[in-house]
Amino acid sequence: MKNESVGFIMAGRRQRHRRWIIVTSFLAVLSCVLCCAMLLLGNTIYSVNDVIRALSGEQIQGVSFAVNTIRLPRMLAGxxxxxxxxxxxxxxxxxxxxxxxxxxxIGITTGSSAAAVFCIVILHASGAAVSIASVxxxxxxxxxxxxxxRGKTFSIGRLILxxxxxxxxxxxxxxxLLLVGAEQDIPAALRWLSGSLNxxxxxxxxxxxxxxxxxxxxxxLLGKHLSILELGEQSATSLGANTDRxxxxxxxxxVCMISLATSTTGPIAFVSFLAGPIAKRLVGTSFSNVIPAGLVGANLVLAADLIGQFAFTVRFPVGIITGIIGAPYLIYLLIRMNQKGEL
Incomplete structure (x- = not known):
């Protein structure tokens, strides 16, 4: 009986691990497909052969500039x-x-945004200065x-509020800052605040x-400790985890990663909010969600940018598209949490 139970548990674990590998591989392949689409599509659609030649350093009139100067940086940023x-x-x-x-x-990206806008509008800085200030x-x-x-005891609800x-x-x-800034700097700051790869x-x-x-x-590497931290401070400590470190x-x-991402593309709305729950729905909760969440985030940005470029008569920044997707989910989540008494 004991051996049957152990076998049943191990079979379930193998099945969940197989699901994690399949879903993560699919997300990685989808990222590659979207990256290729970012390089191929634009005002002019180039062939795969022309794009490969341009990326390898061959100078092709029109193609080399479009691919290497416009599309490649946009794709990498996304x-x-x-x-x-x-x-x-x-x-x-x-x-x-x-x-x-x-x-x-909870305002972390807004803090980075405020510093970046200050650098752009008041200091007229760019590049490394904006990145350092954002971090x-x-x-x-x-x-x-x-x-x-913190108060007398640490409270997650208090932290969120x-x-x-x-x-x-x-x-x-x-x-x-936008009100007192120079008029010529405002359009650039507004484009940046909307979250854009342009x-x-x-x-x-x-x-x-x-x-x-x-x-x-x-x-x-630290992702395996996340599931332990989910159990709470006392349980994690009893299992030998150094929770503070x-x-x-x-x-x-x-914070370093998200601050540098914000300084590069602006605060792309709701990507960090949506990526984790979507990845968890796809791969389950038995294994680390870190890699799938990162891949979902990349796919959301790339797909939203392609939609913003080609799905409408007017081109929209990526942040507007992710905002349209994320806002209804936020409302749904608030309603569900309120019904469960978690708010």
Missing amino acids: IFAGFAFGIAGDIFQTMLRNPLANPNV IAGLATVTLIYILS IGIGIQAMLNAVVSY GSQMHELPALIISVMILAPLVI TRILLILSS
């Missing part, structure tokens, strides 16, 4: 920013055990929210790409 948003959102939602506890809702502001925002939410309040305050700061340039991407390539593996490493890594 996939790396989407991956960073997806991972960071899933980390916060899982670690704080609440789907509302993501960087968009510092993101870390300062999450530190402030954590300090204010304080985060929403901080977000409202920082949105007011952004509005003020105008992405290769020299702006190294910081984002390097941070994702270094920090994402670290987060993936794990939480600090996860928060620092996530």
Whole structure:
């Protein structure tokens, strides 16, 4: 009887692992397909052969400039920013055990946005200065929210409410900066605030790409501890997890990635909010959700950008499309949580 139970459990685990591998592989393949579409499609549709020749360094009139200068940076910004948003959102939602506890809702991306808008509108800076300011502001925002939410005991609900309040305050700061800024800087700031891949340039991407390539593996390695942290502080400690060190490493890594992604593409709405729940529905809850969430985030950004470019007579920034998708889900989630008494 005991052997039958063990065999049944192991068979279920193998089935869940197989599902995780199949879904994750599908998401990775879908990302590759969307990347190819980003390179092939535009005002002019190029053949696969022409795109490959242009990427290999061959100079083809019209094709080389369009592919290497416009489409490739746009595609790289989309996939790396989407991956960073997806991972960071899933980390916060899982670690704080609440789907509302993501960087968009609790104000972390707004802190990075306020710093970036200040650099663009007031300091007339760009590139590295915006990236550094965004990371510092993101870390300062999450530190402030954590300090204010501690009280006598740490409360996730209090953290979310304080985060929403901080977000409202920082949105007011952004509005003020737009009012006092030079007129010629306002259009660029507004395009950036909507979340857009337009105008992405290769020299702006190294910081984002390097941070994702270094920090994402670290987060993936720590991903096995996320399920332990979900059990609560006492249970995680009793199982031998160093909760403080794990939480600090996860928060620092996530904030750095999402701040650099925000400084590159702007605050693309709801990607960090949607990626984790979608990935969890697809792969289940038995294995780490970090990689699937990152891939879902990348796919959301790439697909939304393609929809914004070609589905309408007017071209829309990617953030508007993700906002249209995410806002109804947020309303649905709030209604469901209210019905369950979780609000």
